[in-house]
Amino acid sequence: MEIHPVGIVIAQIKQLQARHVSRLIKEQIGSHSLNGAQFNILYELWREDDITISELSYRTKLANTTLTTMLDRLEKMGYITRKSNPNDRREIRIILKEECEELKDQYSEISRIMQSVNFKGFTEEEEKQLRGYLDRIKHNLEEF
Numbered sequence: 001m002e003i004h005p006v007g008i009v010i011a012q013i014k015q016l017q018a019r020h021v022s023r024l025i026k027e028q029i030g031s032h033s034l035n036g037a038q039f040n041i042l043y044e045l046w047r048e049d050d051i052t053i054s055e056l057s058y059r060t061k062l063a064n065t066t067l068t069t070m071l072d073r074l075e076k077m078g079y080i081t082r083k084s085n086p087n088d089r090r091e092i093r094i095i096l097k098e099e100c101e102e103l104k105d106q107y108s109e110i111s112r113i114m115q116s117v118n119f120k121g122f123t124e125e126e127e128k129q130l131r132g133y134l135d136r137i138k139h140n141l142e143e144f
Contacts, residue, residue, distance in 0.1 A: 006137070017114065024110045029103065033077060037062070038070055039107055042079065042096075046104055049096040050083075056094055079103070 021036035044059045045051075051059075057067050071094060074080045079100040085091035119127045 010137075017118075020117070021110060021114060024113060028110055029106050033073070038074055039110070041067070041070055041074065042100060042103065043107065045080065045094060045096050045100075046107075050093050053092055053094060 018036045021039065025031055025034050025036070025039070040060055041056065041062075044056060053064060053067060053071070057064050060067065062070070071080060071082070075082065079097055081095050081097055083093045083095055085093060122130070
């Protein structure tokens with residue numbers, strides 16, 4: 001069995017994950033406009049909204065330019081709003097709109113399905129170990 005570089009395997013996993021998440025979004029929500037990356041943005045905002053674009057960029061690991069384009073789409077869909085800081089007009093804060101709350105349960109269901117697919121055949125200990133390894137790789141890349 002050929003061993004591929006870990007970066008290639010992670011990229012392939014990301015592509016497969018994104019494809020399946022998009023399919024589930026279409027099936028569960030009926031939306032053709034939302035994608036997995038936008039759901040990741042919403043996930044971070046469900047955890048805490050009224051944060052700056054820079055903070056959201058850090059949390060999602062998306063470049064500011066990429067994030068700004070995705071936020072434009074989410075705003076057009078009516079899920080978020082942007083608010084200027086009255087003390088610093090350059091600072092824009094991202095806030096979830098109530099319309100977005102109904103997606104939270106659907107996101108949780110999609111996440112649960114993907115978790116069961118991702119860890120099919122894994123023991124609890126193996127899942128815990130893999131999560132630890134992935135967190136270490138992520139940490140290494142953040143410090144690089």
